[in-house]
Amino acid sequence: MNHSEIRRKERLAEVREFAEENQIPVQNIQLLNTALTHTSYANEHKNEVIHDNERLEFLGDAVLDLVVGEYLFLRFPSWPEGELTRAKASAVCKPACAECAAKFQVGKYMRLGKGEELSGGRTRISILGDAFEAVIGAIYLDNNYEVAARFILGHLKKFLDLIDQGDYDHDYKSDLQELAQKHGDVDIRYDVVRDEGPDHDKTIWMKIMINGKDFGTGVGKNKKEAAQKAAKEAIERIHKGERF
Known part of the structure; x- marks a missing residue:
């Protein structure tokens, strides 16, 4: 048995260990091996027949979207499309996927090129997030939906529990726009009323006006955060019956 054959068997043993540790049912171990192979590794071994995980990542991303979309659709039957979209985005974003991948030690088992290895690829959010999606693609192909x-x-x-609790990144400005449009044409304005502190640690007060009427103030570390909080306050006041 030559060196490359020994290394191949050792590698597949590592992948089986990964599958067992994470209770991943495996029929075709090579699919999971491919899911854990970064393009940088494949590029450095062009003399060998090695596939990277990009195609599995593409498939896994689609499966991830469908599974989370279905979950939210059934879990929140009264939510409009916009809210479902924002909730799904918070659960399937790259940082969330990377955090999941880190918890089951994807980085430890990834095959990376030397450059990626030396530059911290095993903990890089983009690589871990993509690998999480690739593993999903492999599981889907190797088993079923x-x-x-x-x-x-x-x-x-x-992340799904955070959505249940309402603790995720709502886009209150969009929510307010949708709510206000139900009442016809409206003029919504956000104005900075004051700011305090140095540039690196500033606090901003943002006032929201709807058709010229003051509908609240939001305070944040930047204009975006302050505007979101102002919009949230306006929504709460509208739901309590305040008219504009």
């Missing part, structure tokens, strides 16, 4: 869905919902539980 139900197995992939259980894997996804189990690992994303923290």
Whole structure:
């Protein structure tokens, strides 16, 4: 047995260890091996037949979107499309996927090129997030939708729980715009009323006016945060019956 054959067997043993540690059912171990192979590694071994995880990442991204979209659709039957879209984005964003991947040690088992290895690729958010999606793609192809869905919902539980609690990145400005448009044409203005502190630690007060009427103030570390809080206050006042 030559060196490359020995290394191949050792590598597949590592991937089986990864699958066992994370209770991933495996029929075709090579699919999971590919999911854990970064393009930088494949590029450095062009003399070998090595596939990177980009195609599996593409598939896994689609499966991830479907599973989380289905979960939210059933879980929140009264939510409009815009709110469902924002909630899904918070759960499937790259940082969330990377956090999941880090928890089950994807970085430890990734095959990376030397450059990526030396530059901290094993902990890089983009690489971990992409690998999480690639693993999903491999699980889906190797098993079925139900197995992939259980894997996804189990690992994303923290982020789905945050959505349940309403603790995620709502776009209150868009929510307000949709709500206000139900009453016809409206003029919504956001104005900075004051700011305090140095540039690196500034606090901003933002007032919101709807058709010339003061509908609240938001305070934040930047204009975006202050505007979102002002819009949230305006929504709450509208829901309590205040007219503009």
